[in-house]
Amino acid sequence: MPLDIPLAVMTNNSPRVWNIKRLPHSVRNCASLDVFKRRWQHVQNKLIQSFNTSRVTNPAHVWVEVDNWVSNISLFPHEDGIGGKMLHALQSTKIALVDNAPKGTQLKLLLLLEGNQKVYFKPKRYNLEHVINGKIYAGFDRHNSEVFAYYLAMVLNLKWIPPSVIRKVHLDNDILPVATSGLRKSMLKNNKGTLCIFGKCFYCKINETVCPDDNGEVEGAAILYLNKQLKVYKSPWRRSYNAKKMEWEIDSDFCMKIRGSLSTRHLLNLIEVSLFDFLIQNGDRHRYEVYKEQIILLDNGKGLGNPLIDELDILAPLYQCCMLATSTWQHLEIISGGNLSETIKLLSKFQGIKLATEEHFKAIERRLLKIYATVQYCIGRYGSAKVFRRGF
Numbered sequence: 001m002p003l004d005i006p007l008a009v010m011t012n013n014s015p016r017v018w019n020i021k022r023l024p025h026s027v028r029n030c031a032s033l034d035v036f037k038r039r040w041q042h043v044q045n046k047l048i049q050s051f052n053t054s055r056v057t058n059p060a061h062v063w064v065e066v067d068n069w070v071s072n073i074s075l076f077p078h079e080d081g082i083g084g085k086m087l088h089a090l091q092s093t094k095i096a097l098v099d100n101a102p103k104g105t106q107l108k109l110l111l112l113l114e115g116n117q118k119v120y121f122k123p124k125r126y127n128l129e130h131v132i133n134g135k136i137y138a139g140f141d142r143h144n145s146e147v148f149a150y151y152l153a154m155v156l157n158l159k160w161i162p163p164s165v166i167r168k169v170h171l172d173n174d175i176l177p178v179a180t181s182g183l184r185k186s187m188l189k190n191n192k193g194t195l196c197i198f199g200k201c202f203y204c205k206i207n208e209t210v211c212p213d214d215n216g217e218v219e220g221a222a223i224l225y226l227n228k229q230l231k232v233y234k235s236p237w238r239r240s241y242n243a244k245k246m247e248w249e250i251d252s253d254f255c256m257k258i259r260g261s262l263s264t265r266h267l268l269n270l271i272e273v274s275l276f277d278f279l280i281q282n283g284d285r286h287r288y289e290v291y292k293e294q295i296i297l298l299d300n301g302k303g304l305g306n307p308l309i310d311e312l313d314i315l316a317p318l319y320q321c322c323m324l325a326t327s328t329w330q331h332l333e334i335i336s337g338g339n340l341s342e343t344i345k346l347l348s349k350f351q352g353i354k355l356a357t358e359e360h361f362k363a364i365e366r367r368l369l370k371i372y373a374t375v376q377y378c379i380g381r382y383g384s385a386k387v388f389r390r391g392f
């Protein structure tokens with residue numbers, strides 16, 4: 001068991017622990033609730049304006065806008081309906097070329113869309129109801145987790161994630177005519193005579209294929225490819241992927257040790273990412289990419305595995321460092337009370353997609369309460385002046 005897990009959180013699922021009285025003062029103070037509500041409505045309206053558009057007359061214009069976007073506060077534009085337009089272009093632009101994308105361990109394809117836009121395509125491996133058991137990083141990537149993560153990041157105001165949407169591609173019509181010979185060689189016919197893909201990647205196996213459905217279509221997450229110079233870091237809180245314990249799992253002063261080598265800003269960013277990962281239960285962020293001093297949320301496919309489990313040690317950066325950017329906290333305050341799930345559902349509906357079962361949405365709300373409780377633990381231990389930091 002990792003050291004220093006908040007006691008309130010550890011005494012586990014007792015409803016008393018999640019009683020509203022235990023939440024940080026600001027969250028339960030009725031006078032603030034009105035202020036939060038107004039602030040949230042403002043944020044939600046902006047998100048709706050961004051995603052409530054789907055028709056794109058010329059996707060090439062969207063890619064030009066995306067490519068030319070320069071900003072220190074977001075990876076992509078988010079005003080004037082561009083969110084929905086990017087997703088629609090990702091979902092419907094004709095595919096000009098498809099190849100294997102051998103980087104990483106999981107089967108994925110690299111699509112080149114007309115207009116020269118590169119896209120990663122992570123195929124569907126499971127139905128939404130499928131529950132992953134075992135280790136936190138078990139199983140194949142979940143395509144819906146990638147897309148869910150995108151909307152979650154938007155709602156959390158983490159604007160450093162590539163747009164991602166559910167897309168169906170027709171194997172015979174959309175893929176085969178434009179497939180490279182390498183990709184054709186990584187396909188085979190199953191015992192029903194259907195052509196399936198086994199791909200080219202570290203874990204790709206000939207007996208673990210992706211096959212089209214009865215309509216001849218393969219569903220997957222279409223993720224915008226970032227053609228940018230990214231710095232790669234190993235996460236200080238990465239798992240060992242074997243029986244060996246990592247330093248963060250045995251050393252209660254772990255955060256103190258790494259503070260010497262990471263700037264406060266970088267650490268606050270890592271902590272913010274741990275909240276995001278805890279909500280979807282992505283325990284597989286072994287390394288991360290940085291662009292313009294910001295962590296980019298790439299590879300979010302290991303979330304949404306089991307809605308009944310909340311692996312607390314994903315929150316270790318928060319409860320071991322007990323620091324949080326004030327701006328992050330202010331945003332967490334306004335998404336309480338169901339706003340988070342409601343908005344993800346609302347925004348994804350504009351693209352006509354269902355991203356997760358009700359159990360997963362409930363789990364996200366439950367985990368949000370655990371984040372509040374962990375912050376409360378930190379405040380109790382160190383006082384809010386030490387916990388909340390001017391961050392970004």
Ligand SMILES: Nc1ncnc2c1ncn2[C@@H]1O[C@H](COP(=O)(O)OP(=O)(O)OP(=O)(O)O)[C@@H](O)[C@H]1O
Binds near residue numbers: 120223
């Ligand atoms: N949208 C993207 N744009 C550009 N590069 C990307 C994008 N997504 C992932 N990458 C790069 O490709 C690599 C592999 O992608 P990803 O991590 O999603 O695959 P994976 O099979 O899950 O890998 P792993 O098993 O190592 O987690 C990443 O390390 C990252 O450098």
Ligand SMILES: [Mn+2]
Binds near residue numbers: 104299
């Ligand atoms: Mn991965």
